[in-house]
Amino acid sequence: MIRETFHTDSKIKQVLFNKKSEMKLNYRLLEARFIDRPNRFLTRAELNGKIVESHLPDPGRLKELLKPGVQILLKQENGENRRTKYSTQAVYDGSTLISLNTLLPNKFTAHLLTEGKINFLKGWDIYKKEATYGKHRFDFHLQKEDEFMFLEVKSVTLVENDVAKFPDAITERGRSHVEHLGEMALEGIRTMVLFVVQRHDAKLFQPQWERDPKFGSALFKAWQNGLEVRVIHLKMTRSELQYLGEIPAELNPES
Secondary structure, X not given: OOOEOOOOOOHHHHHHHOOOOEEEOOOOOEEEEEEEEEEOOEEEEEEOOEEEEEEOOOOOOOOOOOOOOOEEEEEEOOOOOOOOOEEEEEEEEOOEEEEOOOOHHHHHHHXXXXXXXXXXXXXXXXXXXXXXXXXXXXXXXXXXXXEEEEEEEEEEOEEEOOEEEEOOOOOHHHHHHHHHHHHHHXXXXXXXXXEXXXXXXXXXXXXXXXOOHHHHHHHHHHHHOOOEEEEEEEEEOOOEEEEEEEOOEEOOOOO
C-alpha cells in the first residue's frame, strides 16, 4: 500500500499563499551549447563560437539532461584562483529550464523561510546554518518559539513521467544523512529532509529505487522512525526562481 507524506490545505489556498513567491537571480546567464563532460565537475560548451570550459556545481549523473547539443546557461565567474571562467547553471530539457546549481536550493529555502512562504514551515526561523549534531552537519537548525528542528535540503533534477526522483546517482553521503536524521528522530529530536525539485514539471516525488535502493530504504526507514519528509518544487527563469509549492511523496519500496 502506498503511503504519502503530503499535508496541505486546498489547492486554491496553496496557490493564493504562494503567489509572488520568488527569488531574483542577481547575475546574467549566457546561452551556450553543451559539448561534453570530461569529469563530474567540468563541462565543455560552445559559447559565441568558441569552446570554453565551465565548472559544473552538480556532480550528479545528469545523463538524462546533459546530452551533446542541448542548450545550457553559463555564468561568468571572476575568481582569481578559478580554473574556469564560467560555471554551468542550468540546462534546457525541451522548453523546461532546469537549475544545475546545487547551492541554489539552500539559498532559495533560506529565502522562503525568511519570507514565511513555506506553509508547513510557517513560523520557523533560521537559528543557525550549517549546524552540527554528532559527526554530521545539516543545512539548517530552525527554531519556533521553544521548539528546535534540524533541516537538511536535497536538490532534485531528475523527473521521469512527471515523477521527481532522488538520487540520480548513488549517494553514500545522502544515505548517511537520512539514517542519522532518523536516529535523531528516535531520540525525540525533530528532524526534516526537504527535497527541492529544481524544475516545474513534477507532480510526485519518489526515491530512485532502481539507481540507489540503499538510499530509498534508508529514507523509508528514517521516515518510519519519525523523520519528516517534504517536497517542494520551483520554476526557474533566466531572472528568478519561482516557488510553486509542495508536491506529494511516495516513499514505500516498490512491490
